[in-house]
Amino acid sequence: MSDQSLKRVDLIFGEYSNVKYKILADTLARTNDAILKDILDSGLRGRGGAGFPTAMKWKYTAETTSEEKYVICNADEGEPGTFKDREILLRVPRKVFSGMAICGKVIGSKKGYMYLRGEYRFMLNDLNRELDIYHEHAKKLGFDFTIEIRLGSGAYICGEESALFESMEGGRGEPRNKPPYPTTSGFMKKPTVINNVETFVNVMMIMRLGPDQYKKLGTTDSRGSKVFSVSGDTPIPGIYELELGMPLDRFVDEFGDGDTKAVQVGGASGFCVPRKKFKDTVIGFEGVPTGGSMMIFNSSRSMYNVLHNYLEFFQEESCGQCTPCRVGCQQLLKGIVAVKKGEKKAAYLDQLMKLSESMKITAKCGLGQSVANSFSSIVNNFKEEMIY
Amino acid sequence: MAECSELIKELANKYGRERSSLLPILQGVVERQNFLSDTCMTDIAKELDLSAAQVFGTATFYSFLDTEPRGKFVIRVCKTITCDMHGKKTIIQTLEDMLKIKVGETTPNKKFTLLETNCLGWCHEGPAMLINEIPFSGLTTEKIHDIISDYITK
Numbered sequence A: 001m002s003d004q005s006l007k008r009v010d011l012i013f014g015e016y017s018n019v020k021y022k023i024l025a026d027t028l029a030r031t032n033d034a035i036l037k038d039i040l041d042s043g044l045r046g047r048g049g050a051g052f053p054t055a056m057k058w059k060y061t062a063e064t065t066s067e068e069k070y071v072i073c074n075a076d077e078g079e080p081g082t083f084k085d086r087e088i089l090l091r092v093p094r095k096v097f098s099g100m101a102i103c104g105k106v107i108g109s110k111k112g113y114m115y116l117r118g119e120y121r122f123m124l125n126d127l128n129r130e131l132d133i134y135h136e137h138a139k140k141l142g143f144d145f146t147i148e149i150r151l152g153s154g155a156y157i158c159g160e161e162s163a164l165f166e167s168m169e170g171g172r173g174e175p176r177n178k179p180p181y182p183t184t185s186g187f188m189k190k191p192t193v194i195n196n197v198e199t200f201v202n203v204m205m206i207m208r209l210g211p212d213q214y215k216k217l218g219t220t221d222s223r224g225s226k227v228f229s230v231s232g233d234t235p236i237p238g239i240y241e242l243e244l245g246m247p248l249d250r251f252v253d254e255f256g257d258g259d260t261k262a263v264q265v266g267g268a269s270g271f272c273v274p275r276k277k278f279k280d281t282v283i284g285f286e287g288v289p290t291g292g293s294m295m296i297f298n299s300s301r302s303m304y305n306v307l308h309n310y311l312e313f314f315q316e317e318s319c320g321q322c323t324p325c326r327v328g329c330q331q332l333l334k335g336i337v338a339v340k341k342g343e344k345k346a347a348y349l350d351q352l353m354k355l356s357e358s359m360k361i362t363a364k365c366g367l368g369q370s371v372a373n374s375f376s377s378i379v380n381n382f383k384e385e386m387i388y
Numbered sequence B: 001m002a003e004c005s006e007l008i009k010e011l012a013n014k015y016g017r018e019r020s021s022l023l024p025i026l027q028g029v030v031e032r033q034n035f036l037s038d039t040c041m042t043d044i045a046k047e048l049d050l051s052a053a054q055v056f057g058t059a060t061f062y063s064f065l066d067t068e069p070r071g072k073f074v075i076r077v078c079k080t081i082t083c084d085m086h087g088k089k090t091i092i093q094t095l096e097d098m099l100k101i102k103v104g105e106t107t108p109n110k111k112f113t114l115l116e117t118n119c120l121g122w123c124h125e126g127p128a129m130l131i132n133e134i135p136f137s138g139l140t141t142e143k144i145h146d147i148i149s150d151y152i153t154k
Helices: A022-028 A032-042 A054-063 A084-091 A093-107 A118-140 A161-168 A197-209 A211-215 A248-255 A303-317 A323-341 A348-362 A366-381 A383-387 B002-015 B019-033 B038-048 B052-061 B081-085 B088-099 B141-152
Strands: A070-075 A111-116 A146-151 A192-196 A225-232 A238-243 A260-265 A271-274 A293-298 B073-078 B112-117 B129-131 B134-136
Touching: A022 A093, A022 A197, A032 A054, A032 A093, A032 A197, A032 A211, A054 A093, A054 A192, A054 A197, A070 A093, A070 A161, A070 A197, A084 A093, A084 A118, A084 A197, A084 A225, A093 A111, A093 A118, A093 A146, A093 A192, A093 A197, A111 A118, A111 A161, A118 A146, A118 B134, A146 B019, A161 A192, A161 B019, A192 A197, A197 A211, A225 B081, A248 A260, A248 A293, A260 A303, A271 A366, A303 A323, A303 A366, A303 A383, A303 B081, A323 A348, A323 A366, A323 A383, A348 A366, A348 A383, A366 A383, B002 B019, B002 B038, B019 B038, B019 B052, B038 B052, B073 B088, B081 B088, B088 B112, B088 B141
Parallel strands: A070 A111, A070 A192, A111 A146, A225 A293, B073 B112
Antiparallel strands: A225 A238, A260 A271, A260 A293, B073 B129, B129 B134
8 A cells, every 4th residue: 555645745834843943053154066066966946836946046146246136035926726835825824935035045145035925914913923032133133134025916917926026116016028037137136036836835845854865755857746736526625745756546545535527737727638638747846836826626616617717817917918828818718618609619618729729929928828737638528528 | 174184194204205104104004994985095195295096996896996985894705616616605695695685785874895806716615705904714603603793783
C-alpha cells in the first residue's frame, strides 16, 4: 500500500524554530553567493504557476545596478480553486516575511511589499502584528529591510506581475508589455523580484534543510514539495502538501469520490484532464503544471456548466485592454451558449477553437493566453456535452 | 460633501499624495463611506493633483471599489465553480428572501447590499461569502439565517 499512496510532506506548515527569526538571523550571516548557490542547487521553481527558476530571478535582479530595488510578495491569489496562500499566511506568515527579507539581502533591496488580495483583508491585522515582530528582530540584527502590506481591491488580473505593479502605482491593473522584465524594470520601473507566497516559504525550507535534502523531494524537473488546494467532488477537500511529480491516477485514488470524471489542474486557466488520461498525466512542470489548484468533478457534473462558469469568470476578469482577450472571452461564452441552444451548428465549436488559439498567440498577457487551455481541453474531451 | 474632503485630507496625510497613494485612499473612503461618490473622486483628484480621469479610471477598474451607493454591510457571495457546485443558488435565494432584495440591490434602510463575486479562496468550504471583509464558509440555509439575524441587530 505504501507504494500506492502519495507521499505526504509536512515542511511548509512545520513549526517555527524556538528562537524567533533564527533561520533569518543565521542566513543573514552568510554570503549572498552562498545563499544563491543553495537556491540554484535546490532546483526551486516559482510556486505561483509559471515555474520560473527562483535563483535566476534573484540573480538577474541582484546583477542589475540601481539605487532602489524592491522585493514583492504576490499574495493576490485569485485562481479559482486555489486557497493555499491564505492557509500559508494564516499559519506560517513568519516564514514568508523571512523569505522576503533574505531576498532583500541577496538582491540589495531595502524595501519589500506584500500585495494582499482584498478578499483576504480579514488577515491584515494579524499579518501586521507579525510584521511588528519581524521589524523588531530586523532592527536588533541591524538589518535594513522593511516590509509593508498593500491591499488589492477585487481584481484577478492583478495577480499578473506587471498588472500588480500598475495597481501598486495607483493605476488600473492593466498588464505591461514584456520585456522589460521585472528584474530590470518592475515596481516604479525599478529592478524588482516578485515571487509567490509559497516560493518565499520554500526558500526558508532550503535555508533550513540545505539543497541536498530539499532535492530529495519531487522529480528532476519538479523539485520539492507543493501545497495543493483540493476541492470539488471529494470527501476530503482541503490543503495538502505533497511531492511534485505524482501521477494523476494516484491523486484521484486518494482524493476522488470513486466517481471522478475529470480533474481541472491549475484552476480555470489550467487544463481539464478527463478520466481516460489520468494514468498518463503527471502533475508537475514535466507534465501538467499547477499553482496548486486541483478541482475534482464527478459524473453528476455537466462539463458545459463548468466551462460556462470559467468563461463568465474570464469575461469579467479580463482587464479589457487588448482586443483578443476582451472580445475573445465574450465571443467564446456567447458561442458555447448558442451551440447549446441549437442556434449554431456543432461545427461552430471548431470556429471557437480557432478563436481560442488566436487568443493564445495574440493576447497581451497570461490571462487571455490561457483561456484556450481550459476551453480546448474541455471542448475536445467533452464535445457531446457541449452540444446536447 | 464637506465630510468627504475632510476624510480625503486625513487619508492623504496618512498615505501620502503620490499616485501610488491612490489605491489606499480610495480603499479608505470605501471603508468609511461604503462607496465613492463622483464629488469624492473629483476631490481626491484635486488633493493628489491628478486628473479626474485618472481617479475615475482607477476606481472603476476594481470590483471592490464601489462607485454606487452601498449598504452598511456589503454581502458578496462567491459564484465561482466549486461554490456554484455546492449550492450557491440556494444561498442567494435564502439571502434574497431574508433581505427582500435581489442581487445587485440595497435594502431601503441602506443596511445591506447583496452582490455576487468571483472566487474568494474558500473552495474547499464552499459556498462562501464575505460580509464587508469578514469571510463565512460552509454556508447552509440555517447558517445564513443565524448570520443575517445577527447582522440585522448590528
